[in-house]
Amino acid sequence: MWRNYLTVGYRALTKNRTYAAINIVGLAIGLAACLILLLYVRYETSYDAWLPEADRVYQIQTFGTDPETGQNIAMQAVTRPIGDALAGDFAEIESIAKLETDPAVVLQGGNAIGVEKSAAADASFFDIIQLPFIAGDRRGALRDTDSVALSRAEAMRLFGTTDVVGRTLTTARGGEKFDLRVTGVFEDLPRNTHLDLTMVRRFNSAEEEDCPWGCVNGMAYAKLKPGADAASINARMPAWEKSNVPARDIGGRDIAATTDWRLTNVRDIHLGPAQGGDRPGNDMRTIVTFTIVALLILSMAVINFVNLATARAGQRAREVAVRKVLGAKRRQLVGQFLGESLLVVAIAMTIALALVEITLPAFSRFLDADLDLAYLGGSGLLLPIVGFTLLVGLLGGLYPAFQLSRYQPGAVLKANKSSTDAPGSARLRNLLVIGQFAVSIGLIACTAIVYHQTVFARTVDPGYQRDGLLTVRGLRNPEAQAVQETLLREIAKVPGVTAASATRLVPAEGPTFFNSVVVPGRSAPVELGWYSVDPAFFDTMKIDRVAGRILSRTHAADSIAIDQKLDENAAEAAARAIVARGLNVVVNESAARQLGFGAPAAAVGKHIGIPIFGEDYGNATATIVGVVRDARFRSVRDPVAPAIYYDNGVYRYIAVRFERADPAAVRNAIEGIWRRLLPTLPFDAGFAEEELAALYGADEARAQAFGGFALFAALIACLGLFGLAAFTAERRTKEIGIRKVFGARVRDIVRLLAWQFSKPVMLANIVAWPIAWWAMRDWLNGFDARIPLGPGPFLLAGLIALAIALGTVSGHAIRVARLNPIHALRYE
Template sequence: MINITGLAIGLAACVLILLYVRYEQSYDDWLPDAERVFQLQTLYEATESGGEEMNLQMSAIVAGRALEKDYPGQVENVVWVRSFSPVILQDGQASVTEDLRMVDGDLFAIFDVPFVRGSAANALPDTHSIALSESEAQRRFGDQDPVGRTLTIVDNNGPVDYRVTGVFEDWPEHSSFSADAVARFDLGAQFADREYALTGWNNQQGWNYVKLRQPADAALINERMPAWEKRNIPDDVGEGGTTNPGDFQDYRLTNIRDIHLGEAQAASVTPGNDRFTVTTFAVIAVLVLGMACVNFTNLATARSSQRAREVALRKVLGASRRQLITQFLGESLLVTAIAMLLALTATELLLPVFNGFLGSDIAVTYFGAGGILLPVIALTLVVGLAAGLYPAFYLSRFEPAQILKANKSAADAGGSGQLRNVLVVGQFAVSIGLIICTAVIYGQTVYARTSDAGYVRDGLLQIENLGYRGVDGRDQQVVEQLRRVPGVEAAARTQIAVDPGGNSVSRVYRTDSMEPIDLGQYSVETGFFDAMGMKLIAGRDFSNAIGRDDSTTPFPIEEAAERAFAERGANVIVTREATRRLGFTSPQEAVGKQLRSELTQSELGLVPITIVGVVEDARFRSLRAPLQPIMYLMRREGFGAIAVRYSGDPARTREAAETVWTRNIPQVPFDGRFADDIVREQYEQEAARSQIFAAFAILAVIIGCLGLFGLAAFTAERRTKEIGIRKVLGARTRDIVQLLVWQFTRPVIIANLIAWPAAWWLMRDWLNNFDARIDLTPVPFLLAGALALIIAVATIAVHAWRVAGTSPVRALRYE
């Protein structure tokens, strides 16, 4: 029972994780010609001026055009993709499509997805055509044929009509690209009011997908990429001197199948994963399975005293050692096969929970291309042989003469037990290591969700969807009305918010230096810091009464207004980290200092700015991202969200906010979320990871304890005579229990000495992925060791107490 249960648990865990690993590594394998489809990625290097290292999946529009122009023999097609969730008008009713992809070419010439209505070849014939996913078409049109119907997309050019030309099958879950709808648009018309987006190499607003004529061409292009960058990326000439974006950014073609687990995860179309995590889970699955195999080996060798006479008699009756080895391996394979059947049953039952937990759609199929029947058979054979090989050779080596001597105890055939001790140490080292990793990951996840982010999460409602054309400047009256809602303490519009999707960086220069310093640049309005609960540590807040505080310039760009702004200058508020990057010794020293920065779209040179205040640093992004030094400007437009500070009932405040929004902007759906919920979503992956580690730790401990219980039972049975003699000579039951418990707790203590350094090394590297992290203290190590010891002692003590309490008469009667 112990063998089969332990093996079944180990095999079930192994099968589940191997299914997960195969699923993660199979992203985009379903795509025809996947080996020819690539994404052009932008890799930013860390710079001496404070620029952070960033590996973006996005790339500039001009980059894709230059690649297509320079490599006509290698590049078959390039399509630039923009992603957003616009308001779509259907029969006069406004709604939002979550994943609309706006493309400047025929995306389906690159992504050959199956169509249920229409065809890929005719899906995007012109710049006013749109194709819908099957689920989106069902949501909008029910069972009616949507082809030929009209949808109106409200973007920065106003309402634009698009004709539905096809319906494609829903994008598979294991895909690095997804879409509810794909609309083809006119790139020039879309960016007519901001032409710099078409030519700027630092302007990443979407993704370039490339289809090559031959897969091998990617290596050639990547090899020549440095020369291509020098040839195409122009210098930026300004008052700060001549700079070239190519000096700190590189481009790379990455195959579509390597995106999900690739190095570039920033600004991804769909959430990715890292190869280290997937590999770690695979290693853990093998370790858990290995522990189950160790149980089999330990129990088989421990039972050798009971089977020694069997082996001896078989040899006397003519059995060869090869026949005995075959017999014992057959027994091992049979036990493993039974355990595998139980494991597959458990896998089928647990898979829906597992999928819901990881947000995947893993399926178990036994036959066909993705079938697991052959891998399961192979795993059964490998585990059966691995678990039974040593016992088979060990048991088959017994000499009949030694075993069958009249004065020889069968118990003496068991050997010294050193191997069993080593294997028990290994088992508990794995268990303790997993418990430590679970504790550290859980601690870091809690720290990330609850640590001081520089703003107050409690009582903060974030309202988005301000960037849609349907808002039409009415967001200001929404804010003014929100401030009058009972319970609302402050409300303000902002360009940056909790978990922002974009990143804005400007170069700033001190008056006494021409060395640039890269700072995040974001627009806010008065009252923003109060709404966010951010602390002003030096200087003053923005004021509507001070003209130089207002950095608003007209959009589309008016050169006269830009020139006037450049001559007048602006006041800014910076963060504590920004003052440090700028070289000031304290926030107080920074107040009043003059700087220059690139604040205009026209080529008018650097704008003089003055620091009037310093606020505490705020972590709007995940702790995995470096803390960004920020420069805030006060403006009256160009915002993406509203921050609302409230007290009282959250549900009532959100309901009141939605009422205000709907009354003023009925064409745009309300999107309000609480900051706590947004932050929780930021760390869902870490939380899921910690729970998976916890599950593995529990499984490892259970398997270890099963083996320990079995070993204790057999050891106590073999020492029945010894225990009886000890009791006759005056040993108390407590003394016997201590003797047996100490024998099995020594390996657990030694296991700590192995697990602690290994877990420390792994967790140190994992924590280094976070910009802010918990300290790796001895507490989780001591707690894990103590927990493993307590569980081991409890497992042994119950059985030891029963054995020690047995009357010595029963033990010695046969003598």
């Protein structure tokens, strides 16, 4: 019986090759797109699930709300004392380990080798984060303070082999050299982890000293005892904070009242609200969006199948009638047509898998993901693919099967017609076409909005000049600090360089520093960004002055730098003298507003209190001497930080402005100066344009992928419309012949058929526009700076869809309209 069904199904496909090709190609494209998207979704939701005992491993994260702005703050970093405090008060916690990013410099053969993906950790770190070790003992890898573990790639880079346990590394930190003993080698970390480590050393005793509760530096991980409930710990955390977290802020800020800590499972970090770890994260909305797009594309392919099957079902009416007369039961007919549906889906799935195999490597590189299609094993997809094929086959074949099997043989044979159309099937086809084009229009509109927002993010005025700007890192190293003035003078002499300055704030770099500012007349302090810059910073960045003046070397109070050569007592005395004297600062426009000044000029000359050397020294009186324009140094997703600029002589970066010069030549010249003055430190520099572009790299890749799949959806809709147009043109050949005999012209016939297929497309706009508008409004709200959500993208999407529909239908319409009517009426 099944052999007969397959034979009949094969003959039905070969008899209608156009119908079969459209169905199979449409299904194959839909299945391939759906599989690729679902592989990406699976990959994004698999982060850190590979870690042993991942269900018991949690990251302690920081959450808070700015009392002034109401802005929510979520960070993976925590204050260092939190770990020790929690471990002693919650019995469910088995152990806690801290991890702090610590870029290292390895001295080898007279060369300084930079290790950017280096970190310092507690001795228990590898007991909690159980990385797979290929050499050495994981449990004792950080037992001693001079211990260090390397990744496979780092061991090969530094030693040329992974057999390095027991060997010594010489590192430079703070102007001193330290020898570290290699105690283990761990496997290179996969991409689907929030960690990005190639070297992990043990914290030394000086680093393990407690820092104040307001100090945020590094991450902390907790391993819970078997059966412990993290939700219970999080529920008790607010009460614990009130009784254990001190209000240590010199400005009177209650840390416990403004900051919360929660345990987040490592598997949820990548898609969680707290970002800013070693690797960029994602958000659950993006994953849900890609899942919905995958299902929509698949549903469009299934709709094509149902549409074309119901459209051509009438042509098999006599076959069904004859089979019923010869004794076929309805369940047998249903089984036959479901079998044909499964045959088509099986062929389409085979083609789809081939398409996935071909395109997956390029798609993985494009999204910087490690996507893999395996058929067997723990992550194998053979059984899901078989189940998927059966599900799609049933979804696509059930309605046509039941519709075909319901024909009454008497009515069909009595009418002596080879074809007929079931009541309501035309209305169903129109509804399905509306649904298809609603999806296509919605995706096209969303793609246009995402594209324009991405372009806007790259091109919006940040408040400073991005092009012609080079950032040199590494100035916080004591060796570099000792020669920073010489560095700046030498860099300024490079041909093409117009300005150079030292700073703790550059585009797309560095953490955000905050300080508590006491404003006269306010009971609570204000949290503002706190950045040390030298007086040349504003001219180098080309940040405009709005009111007052900028910092200058000619005013003693403009600098609070302390000579690094002073002994401890002399340095403390100098700090107290500076606090008693006060300092001058410059603020940006946002800070002036947050401090309560209606206009920038009103802030000039006003006084605020700032703890410039920590709470032990008290607040210093800061005089605002100038206001500068707001500058956006990070992503457009983040609000412009209200900032105070001051000069304490301690910086992280050198910003270099160059004009009318070869950028590579400028960089090479500066590298030569660096290596001459600092031969033991690696040179690390990048152009601001490139580094800012990297901020939006993941967003742009996802946007382009989204646009690509929107085109796939439109292509599938076109295939379905093409098939329906061919069928309609074929069925209406006789009608068109009669119309031509009565004087209808070609353009009249084309307009008639085009209008028939234009109506569902125009109705699809009514369905698509509100949904796309709501979705894009929600997405754009995630950006601080965003494009206006006007009608343009929606009208454009509707016009594109209409043009696609008309272009698809016109070929059939013109061909049928130009036929000689005698060929359609010769046998009447």
